[in-house]
Amino acid sequence: xxxxxxxxxxxxxxxxxxxxxxxxxxxxxxxxxxxxxxxxxxxxxxxxxxxxxxxxxxxxxxxxxxxxxxxxxxxxxxxxxxxxxxxxxxxxxxxxxxxxxxxxxxxxxxxxxxxxxxxxxxxxxxxxxxxxxxxxxxxxxxxxxxxxxxxxxxxxxxxxxxxxxxxxxxxxxxxxxxxxxxxxxxxxxxxxxxxxxxxxxxxxxxxxxxxxxxxxxxxxxxxxxxxxxxxxxxxxxxxxxxxxxxxxxxxxxxxxxxxxxxxxxxxxxxxxxxxxxxxxxxxxxxxxxxxxxxxxxxxxxxxxxxxxxxxxxxxxxxxxxxxxxxxxxxxxxxxxxxxxxxxxxxxxxxxxxxxxxxxxxxxxxxxxxxxxxxxxxx
Amino acid sequence: xxxxxxxxxxxxxxxxxxxxxxxxxxxxxxxxxxxxxxxxxxxxxxxxxxxxxxxxxxxxxxxxxxxxxxxxxxxxxxxxxxxxxxxxxxxxxxxxxxxxxxxxxxxxxxxxxxxxxxxxxxxxxxxxxxxxxxxxxxxxxxxxxxxxxxxxxxxxxxxxxxxxxxxxxxxxxxxxxxxxxxxxxxxxxxxxxxxxxxxxxxxxxxxxxxxxxxxxxxxxxxxxxxxxxxxxxxxxxxxxxxxxxxxxxxxxxxxxxxxxxxxxxxxxxxxxxxxxxxxxxxxxxxxxxxxxxxxxxxxxxxxxxxxxxxxxxxxxxxxxxxxxxxxxxxxxxxxxxxxxxxxxxxxxxxxxxxxxxxxxxxxxxxxxxxxxxxxxxxxxxxxxxxxxxxxxxxxxxxxxxxxxxxxxxxxxxxxxxxxxxxxxxxxxxxxxxxxxxxxxxxxxxxxxxxxxxxxxxxxxxxxxxxxxxxxxxxxxxxxxxxxxxxxxxxxxxxxxxxxxxxxxxxxxxxxxxxxxxxxxxxxxxxxxxxx
Numbered sequence: 001x002x003x004x005x006x007x008x009x010x011x012x013x014x015x016x017x018x019x020x021x022x023x024x025x026x027x028x029x030x031x032x033x034x035x036x037x038x039x040x041x042x043x044x045x046x047x048x049x050x051x052x053x054x055x056x057x058x059x060x061x062x063x064x065x066x067x068x069x070x071x072x073x074x075x076x077x078x079x080x081x082x083x084x085x086x087x088x089x090x091x092x093x094x095x096x097x098x099x100x101x102x103x104x105x106x107x108x109x110x111x112x113x114x115x116x117x118x119x120x121x122x123x124x125x126x127x128x129x130x131x132x133x134x135x136x137x138x139x140x141x142x143x144x145x146x147x148x149x150x151x152x153x154x155x156x157x158x159x160x161x162x163x164x165x166x167x168x169x170x171x172x173x174x175x176x177x178x179x180x181x182x183x184x185x186x187x188x189x190x191x192x193x194x195x196x197x198x199x200x201x202x203x204x205x206x207x208x209x210x211x212x213x214x215x216x217x218x219x220x221x222x223x224x225x226x227x228x229x230x231x232x233x234x235x236x237x238x239x240x241x242x243x244x245x246x247x248x249x250x251x252x253x254x255x256x257x258x259x260x261x262x263x264x265x266x267x268x269x270x271x272x273x274x275x276x277x278x279x280x281x282x283x284x285x286x287x288x289x290x291x292x293x294x295x296x297x298x299x300x301x302x303x304x305x306x307x308x309x310x311x312x313x314x315x316x317x318x319x320x321x322x323x324x325x326x327x328x329x330x331x332x333x334x335x336x337x338x339x340x341x342x343x344x345x346x347x348x349x350x351x352x353x354x355x356x357x358x359x360x361x362x363x364x365x366x367x368x369x370x371x372x373x374x375x376x377x378x
Numbered sequence: 379x380x381x382x383x384x385x386x387x388x389x390x391x392x393x394x395x396x397x398x399x400x401x402x403x404x405x406x407x408x409x410x411x412x413x414x415x416x417x418x419x420x421x422x423x424x425x426x427x428x429x430x431x432x433x434x435x436x437x438x439x440x441x442x443x444x445x446x447x448x449x450x451x452x453x454x455x456x457x458x459x460x461x462x463x464x465x466x467x468x469x470x471x472x473x474x475x476x477x478x479x480x481x482x483x484x485x486x487x488x489x490x491x492x493x494x495x496x497x498x499x500x501x502x503x504x505x506x507x508x509x510x511x512x513x514x515x516x517x518x519x520x521x522x523x524x525x526x527x528x529x530x531x532x533x534x535x536x537x538x539x540x541x542x543x544x545x546x547x548x549x550x551x552x553x554x555x556x557x558x559x560x561x562x563x564x565x566x567x568x569x570x571x572x573x574x575x576x577x578x579x580x581x582x583x584x585x586x587x588x589x590x591x592x593x594x595x596x597x598x599x600x601x602x603x604x605x606x607x608x609x610x611x612x613x614x615x616x617x618x619x620x621x622x623x624x625x626x627x628x629x630x631x632x633x634x635x636x637x638x639x640x641x642x643x644x645x646x647x648x649x650x651x652x653x654x655x656x657x658x659x660x661x662x663x664x665x666x667x668x669x670x671x672x673x674x675x676x677x678x679x680x681x682x683x684x685x686x687x688x689x690x691x692x693x694x695x696x697x698x699x700x701x702x703x704x705x706x707x708x709x710x711x712x713x714x715x716x717x718x719x720x721x722x723x724x725x726x727x728x729x730x731x732x733x734x735x736x737x738x739x740x741x742x743x744x745x746x747x748x749x750x751x752x753x754x755x756x757x758x759x760x761x762x763x764x765x766x767x768x769x770x771x772x773x774x775x776x777x778x779x780x781x782x783x784x785x786x787x788x789x790x791x792x793x794x795x796x797x798x799x800x801x802x803x804x805x806x807x808x809x810x811x812x813x814x815x816x817x818x819x820x821x822x823x824x825x826x827x828x829x830x831x832x833x834x835x836x837x838x839x840x841x842x843x844x845x846x847x848x849x850x851x852x853x854x855x856x857x858x859x860x861x862x863x864x865x866x867x868x869x870x871x872x873x874x875x876x877x878x879x880x881x882x883x884x885x886x887x888x889x890x891x892x893x894x895x896x897x898x899x900x901x902x903x904x905x906x907x908x909x
Contacts, residue, residue, distance in 0.1 A: 094540070121540045142537040146422045147435045148530055149537035151554065177554055178543050195552065214550070226550045305869055325863075325870060 033377065034103040036064060040376045042333045043102065045087050046341060047076035048365035053089050055102045058333050058374075061349060061361050067105035071096050076370025079126045079135075079232070081161070084377035088128065088135060094121040097137060099161070102375060111159055111167040113137065117144045118152070124180045124230055127190055128161065129202070130270075135159040136190050136202060138179045139172075154179065156190065158202050173205030180229040183240045185270045191240050193229040197266050199273065211266050211275045213244065223247040225264060228288075231342075235374055236332045237292040240268040245283060265290065265300075265312075280312040285320075288328045288342075293352065295336065303330040303340045307348075307355050321355035323348065329372045341372045411472020414465050422457065435530065436473075438571055440522040442484065443474040443640040444491060444907035456538065471615070471640060478641030479520065480579035481664055490516030490908050491644075492659045492672035493679040496780035496799060502568070507547045508561050517908045518565065522573060525566035532557040584642035585666020586611060592714035593623065593737070594694035595673060596683030598800040598855055602626040602697040602824075604712035604738040607687055615639040619647055623737040626697050626710055645669055648676070658685060680797050691715045693756055693763035699823035700768040700805070701726060704747040708732065709767070711739045711758060718759020722767055725749025745769050751807060751820065768822050770807035773885040775814035776827065776892030777804045783856065783896040785848060787873045790860035794901040801854040803827035803881035803892060827881035827892075829854045834876035834895060841868060847875030847898040854881070858898045874898050 036043070036057075043064070044056040051069040056062065071092030079088040081099075086108060088099045099109030113120035118141050125138035136159070141152040154177055157169035179194040189199035192207075195214040200207045213225050225244035234241050243265045251258035261283035267276045280300065287302030290310075299318075300310045305326050309319040328342030332352070341347040345366050349359035415433060424434045431437035441449070447470050453459035461469070489497045501510045509518060523531070535542055536554060543553040591607040605623025612618055617637040624630055635649030637658070647658040657679075660671035667689050674682025688694050693713040701707055701722075706729065711720065716739050720728045726749060729742040739758055753765040779802050786797035805825040809818035829850045833839040846867055848858035859873030867873070877896045882889045 119537070119540075123541060123544055140540060142540070144537065147424070149533045151533050151536045177552065178549060180544060214552075224550050226546065228546075228549075230544075322869070 043375045045078045046372045047370040067100045078371045078373045080375035082132045084375035110165040125182045127182045127184045129184045181232040187273045211277045236294045242266045331372050438524040438527045440477045446473045474640040480575040482575045487516035487519045495680040498782045524571045528562040528565040591687035592692045593687045594712040595685035600625045606714045606737045701745045706744040709743045716758040721757045723754025773805045774808035775806040778881045778892045778894035785858040787858045787861045792861045799856045830880045831877045834878045838876040843875030846873045
């Protein structure tokens with residue numbers, strides 16, 4: 001039975017945790033792109049150990065430049081600004097955010113979130129407003145007292161992207177625990193992926209439910225969805241995408257023989273805030289991340305030990321390609337070239353129709369859990 | 379201490395090194411434990427003024443010496459406490475004597491203290507996903523706290539492992555709320571700080587473990603052994619120890635070392651046995667007449683086996699512990715200073731006494747063809763022991779111990795050595811009802827077997843786990859494959875695998891088989907005093 005593969009992979013490999021990011025800002029607009037192409041030219045952004053941001057031209061598949069990121073590698077979260085010029089990187093064990101001008105590696109923004117005896121961590125949660133003026137993180141603070149810790153309430157922190165190198169939050173609002181990836185929408189709201197998918201208004205802190213996951217009431221025949229939100233993805237299709245795994249009990253709850261195993265997803269259109277949610281595919285093998293084809297929202301690609309292509313209306317797998325090793329993450333350009341990366345020190349390039357490997361980019365260090373984002377340089 | 383040194387290099391967490399610290403010989407207490415607490419802990423902890431719980435965070439917890447050692451280690455690594463090794467020994471001893479566990483409170487989880495490999499725990503569903511998925515249930519089952527202290531522990535987990543609530547099996551629930559409001563109150567009931575067992579044990583007179591002990595045990599590679607363990611108290615709760623005896627094959631065993639006793643019954647000894655550093659983790663019975671537990675190689679804690687010691691002269695065990703009707707065989711009676719005639723019970727004749735040593739008597743025995751099936755009491759002179767030898771008609775079933783084995787790939791120039799797994803076959807006769815697998819089966823003890831491997835399931839077969847994951851030898855010792863990616867495997871996977879271990883015992887021309895699962899996993903880089 002195929003399901004055993006999963007258990008085995010989980011038991012033996014011990015899947016490492018995570019990472020991610022989003023889309024961003026417009027400040028040091030000099031017009032001079034230092035030899036890089038504007039007009040929406042696509043650059044792939046990723047981080048490798050020990051802690052470097054790489055800017056890769058998707059036309060030549062060569063590294064254009066590598067910027068040293070201050071602090072200890074965290075999870076390699078990257079968030080491009082909406083004009084593609086700035087790459088915000090999460091660093092220093094999930095604590096700091098540093099913004100780089102990708103045309104010259106200049107650091108144009110820096111926020112250290114921890115202070116005094118309070119350690120503040122942001123897990124994957126890094127987003128930039130659609131006008132590039134504000135940056136958002138979800139902060140998870142803990143305070144160390146003399147002989148005990150205190151777990152403080154998490155909050156959305158809003159930064160002004162023009163605040164420079166010692167940025168402090170300009171507003172904060174309470175949010176739920178367990179929020180990982182976040183993304184900004186044209187509505188001005190920020191999507192929060194946590195127990196459920198919520199949208200918060202970063203002006204006043206109002207929160208509304210976009211779609212329910214943990215609190216999704218579907219009766220005893222479905223298990224609570226397990227959503228895995230560790231890589232921010234979706235700029236290629238201007239969407240937020242959150243895959244989940246669930247089990248449908250056709251017999252008694254717990255009766256594995258009769259059960260069906262499903263992949264599902266919540267997908268939010270960043271222009272409208274419209275949500276699609278439901279099962280998309282029978283679970284046959286582990287997929288770490290899914291992305292949508294920018295030219296056909298019915299087609300999804302998934303990566304882990306395989307690169308796979310799926311028709312979600314038909315709930316069918318169209319093609320599967322065995323990868324040379326495990327990859328956590330993937331992305332795609334507007335001309336549909338697929339980049340599969342994460343875990344190791346290479347990005348594998350693939351044809352969207354045959355899924356055959358058509359190239360590779362060698363990186364100077366391991367990507368580990370890093371994000372792989374596309375900046376559309378204006 | 380060469381072996382200890384290589385261990386530090388092999389394991390990059392030094393928890394086990396601390397087990398070593400606890401045993402540093404010749405410790406003289408420059409200061410009493412309470413004085414060290416006052417001097418070293420009050421920089422951060424406070425005196426409450428309440429004599430029932432004088433120190434904040436410290437006074438409302440009880441744990442084993444290894445548990446205290448882990449806590450002090452965190453004080454040093456994360457909180458900036460500095461202790462000399464003498465101060466640390468003083469504290470572990472003082473805290474586990476005054477805030478320890480009673481023998482009965484540790485009974486269910488001794489395997490963790492004994493570093494026993496291959497344990498599959500039986501965990502309350504309330505803890506399986508909330509707590510026992512990162513470490514053993516034993517880690518908290520060997521602690522007693524007030525509800526507030528269980529809650530503080532949850533808080534510490536959140537701060538020290540900030541991604542905890544995002545892991546699989548946390549992110550599908552409100553982990554922190556549940557841990558604080560449901561799990562902690564349950565822990566306070568199941569593992570309560572105030573417990574009659576401890577109140578009684580704290581007041582009880584503790585046994586002095588001086589003297590001569592009759593020992594029976596098992597060591598992988600070497601096999602069964604018998605020995606005399608001689609202990610001499612050097613100062614309160616400190617002993618020098620000597621162990622001399624024989625392996626079942628007749629080769630000699632001898633070693634010396636020292637031991638320390640915590641909480642009045644927790645025996646921790648370090649010896650050099652035939653040139654190899656070994657450790658004994660034993661629990662003394664409340665009356666001090668017996669000690670049971672495990673002895674293992676300090677540098678390879680998976681290489682070890684059970685040890686039972688009976689104070690004074692006594693028959694501890696027989697090897698083998700079964701004889702077939704009509705069979706003639708050599709039997710070793712393990713026990714110290716056994717004198718007088720050997721009697722093996724009705725229908726079993728002692729043909730000849732082959733040898734007598736301080737730790738054993740070896741005889742040639744013959745069971746008559748008509749000897750009735752069942753257990754026999756055994757005596758040597760005036761020393762008697764009940765139900766030591768089984769007379770059987772035929773082997774009807776074989777069980778493999780452990781049922782779920784775990785080995786880890788290693789070596790290959792990497793930091794960590796391979797972790798082997800040792801299997802043994804236990805045989806059973808069918809008993810009066812003639813059916814194996816029922817309650818009346820007769821346990822025939824460990825028996826030699828032929829060992830083989832097969833893939834555990836379709837996936838393992840497809841991945842050719844049998845070819846890559848490792849091999850098993852004639853003694854039932856499984857040696858896993860090399861660590862690292864293997865280009866010969868699909869996806870260049872490493873040599874992990876899921877196998878079934880098969881033990882075959884021949885019985886009247888027929889093969890009787892027993893099976894166990896074996897998981898060959900990746901190396902584990904983190905080793906703690908309580909896993």
